[in-house]
Amino acid sequence: xxxxxxxxxxxxxxxxxxxxxxxxxxxxxxxxxxxxxxxxxxxxxxxxxxxxxxxxxxxxxxxxxxxxxxxxxxxxxxxxxxxxxxxxxxxxxxxxxxxxxxxxxxxxxxxxxxxxxxxxxxxxxxxxxxxxxxxxxxxxxxxxxxxxxxxxxxxxxxxxxxxxxxxxxxxxxxxxxxxxxxxxxxxxxxxxxxxxxxxxxxxxxxxxxxxxxxxxxxxxxxxxxxxxxxxxxxxxxxxxxxxxxxxxxxxxxxxxxxxxxxxxxxxxxxxxxxxxxxxxxxxxxxxxxxxxxxxxxxxxxxxxxx
Amino acid sequence: xxxxxxxxxxxxxxxxxxxxxxxxxxxxxxxxxxxxxxxxxxxxxxxxxxxxxxxxxxxxxxxxxxxxxxxxxxxxxxxxxxxxxxxxxxxxxxxxxxxxxxxxxxxxxxxxxxxxxxxxxxxxxxxxxxxxxxxxxxxxxxxxxxxxxxxxxxxxxxxxxxxxxxxxxxxxxxxxxxxxxxxxxxxxxxxxxxxxxxxxxxxxxxxxxxxxxxxxxxxxxxxxxxxxxxxxxxxxxxxxxxxxxxxxxxxxxxxxxxxxxxxxxxxxxxxxxxxxxxxxxxxxxxxxx
Numbered sequence: 001x002x003x004x005x006x007x008x009x010x011x012x013x014x015x016x017x018x019x020x021x022x023x024x025x026x027x028x029x030x031x032x033x034x035x036x037x038x039x040x041x042x043x044x045x046x047x048x049x050x051x052x053x054x055x056x057x058x059x060x061x062x063x064x065x066x067x068x069x070x071x072x073x074x075x076x077x078x079x080x081x082x083x084x085x086x087x088x089x090x091x092x093x094x095x096x097x098x099x100x101x102x103x104x105x106x107x108x109x110x111x112x113x114x115x116x117x118x119x120x121x122x123x124x125x126x127x128x129x130x131x132x133x134x135x136x137x138x139x140x141x142x143x144x145x146x147x148x149x150x151x152x153x154x155x156x157x158x159x160x161x162x163x164x165x166x167x168x169x170x171x172x173x174x175x176x177x178x179x180x181x182x183x184x185x186x187x188x189x190x191x192x193x194x195x196x197x198x199x200x201x202x203x204x205x206x207x208x209x210x211x212x213x214x215x216x217x218x219x220x221x222x223x224x225x226x227x228x229x230x231x232x233x234x235x236x237x238x239x240x241x242x243x244x245x246x247x248x249x250x251x252x253x254x255x256x257x258x259x260x261x262x263x264x265x266x267x268x269x270x271x272x273x274x275x276x277x278x279x280x281x282x283x284x285x286x287x288x289x290x291x292x293x294x295x296x297x298x299x300x301x302x303x304x305x306x
Numbered sequence: 307x308x309x310x311x312x313x314x315x316x317x318x319x320x321x322x323x324x325x326x327x328x329x330x331x332x333x334x335x336x337x338x339x340x341x342x343x344x345x346x347x348x349x350x351x352x353x354x355x356x357x358x359x360x361x362x363x364x365x366x367x368x369x370x371x372x373x374x375x376x377x378x379x380x381x382x383x384x385x386x387x388x389x390x391x392x393x394x395x396x397x398x399x400x401x402x403x404x405x406x407x408x409x410x411x412x413x414x415x416x417x418x419x420x421x422x423x424x425x426x427x428x429x430x431x432x433x434x435x436x437x438x439x440x441x442x443x444x445x446x447x448x449x450x451x452x453x454x455x456x457x458x459x460x461x462x463x464x465x466x467x468x469x470x471x472x473x474x475x476x477x478x479x480x481x482x483x484x485x486x487x488x489x490x491x492x493x494x495x496x497x498x499x500x501x502x503x504x505x506x507x508x509x510x511x512x513x514x515x516x517x518x519x520x521x522x523x524x525x526x527x528x529x530x531x532x533x534x535x536x537x538x539x540x541x542x543x544x545x546x547x548x549x550x551x552x553x554x555x556x557x558x559x560x561x562x563x564x565x566x567x568x569x570x571x572x573x574x575x576x577x578x579x580x581x582x583x584x585x586x587x588x589x590x591x592x593x594x595x
Binding site: 022091122199226233288 | 327331340341342395397402421434435437462465515553565
């Protein structure tokens with residue numbers, strides 16, 4: 001049994017060492033600047049070529065950019081909603097609604113990414129293309145962030161919306177767990193001082209749970225960073241850096257999913273594995289941080305009763 | 307003056323309270339309604355696309371209508387079988403260690419922490435790991451490598467649910483077993499684990515249903531295969547892979563099959579999640595305690 005427990009460490013080390021071994025070629029060739037070097041200007045159009053495996057241009061910059069933009073944007077959409085949902089479920093919700101709502105969020109957290117992607121391709125993207133993107137570029141086009149030059153409806157915004165839908169259940173269920181861990185005496189004390197319900201939630205619950213809520217958000221970020229299939233299906237898969245959020249892009253996970261099976265050379269394959277290694281290290285750090293923050297809040301709490 | 311100022315203040319506070327309550331309800335509606343809409347849409351679309359051919363026919367060449375996903379269903383079965391053979395025993399073992407042998411020790415805490423972190427590692431990275439571990443040395447794609455990737459992904463989930471279920475077994479039962487003179491391993495295996503077994507089994511089902519929908523780790527391990535194959539040493543088709551290919555393709559008939567495939571996966575997930583919920587809410591251990 002101890003062996004089985006230790007095997008979990010072994011798996012992490014094995015993944016790490018295998019990925020390091022197989023990405024060695026790209027590492028030796030490009031070094032650390034793989035992740036932020038500029039592209040090579042194209043011979044004909046003059047556009048920046050960041051990623052052109054056939055002609056030997058390898059820069060992970062557009063993928064790092066795409067991953068960051070789509071994940072942060074998705075947090076922007078999902079965090080307020082998830083925290084609002086958690087507040088409603090723990091502090092306001094009538095008892096008979098609590099079970100079903102918790103069940104629905106649990107269910108949605110378990111639905112595979114490919115199915116969200118399927119939905120996004122056939123429902124979300126047409127919706128964005130027909131209504132949302134034109135409206136965004138009409139009213140917010142002056143910021144330069146929503147220049148609508150993309151007739152497909154794919155792009156960073158589409159990826160961010162589907163990511164938001166996917167990480168919402170995770171963030172909200174963890175936030176709920178953290179908020180339930182705040183002792184009842186805290187709530188009663190604040191209420192006894194004559195606070196309204198919101199003041200009680202703000203000073204009694206949120207202030208005590210804030211570290212854990214940050215942890216929940218970071219955990220959501222970790223999921224968003226590594227999410228592959230749904231993003232691959234809607235982000236547009238263009239290795240470019242665009243200021244416009246409606247433009248096609250590409251993320252670290254999506255480029256691996258798209259190109260790995262048909263990699264043109266050993267360097268190409270090795271570069272893709274290096275992107276995977278970066279993803280692995282980053283998500284390990286992000287997840288460890290998140291778990292640690294959540295644990296800080298819930299460690300004193302009584303064991304969860306099912 | 308003082309009273310009107312304080313009454314204004316209390317009105318302001320009450321108003322803030324109402325506004326926040328409204329916002330929380332709004333957030334809930336904004337979350338739940340679209341999510342339920344997505345879910346119902348998937349169910350309806352899938353139900354209207356599903357027929358018997360889906361289960362018994364192989365794919366037809368692109369552009370032709372009809373056909374099914376029989377090979378993908380069987381392929382998923384093979385992959386999940388391999389994954390379960392790897393993931394379930396190791397996962398249960400790790401769970402037993404966490405709950406029974408290592409409880410409270412630093413090492414167990416470290417194992418639990420690592421399992422949680424491993425749970426958050428992107429599935430595509432697991433695919434890369436299985437690729438470099440098995441596909442490169444073997445020089446060909448295989449169902450086996452895909453199964454290994456999925457199996458590794460099952461371990462943390464199985465371990466954590468097993469631990470959770472074992473912790474629900476009352477200490478009295480352990481004490482009674484030891485009091486009768488059973489050795490520790492005997493008491494763990496025949497008493498504690500047996501008492502918690504309905505919970506452990508449903509936990510395994512949940513892990514199974516989760517990896518059943520995983521696509522990313524299979525793209526460059528199992529690869530996909532347009533023909534009937536059950537050989538673990540060759541490329542194999544899987545349901546989620548097939549959904550991916552069909553959804554991104556241009557053919558109406560393939561889209562229909564993709565929806566049907568999605569429905570099959572969803573039904574699997576719903577079954578597993580509700581079973582887990584049923585078992586835990588009923589109290590796994592009613593019969594025993």
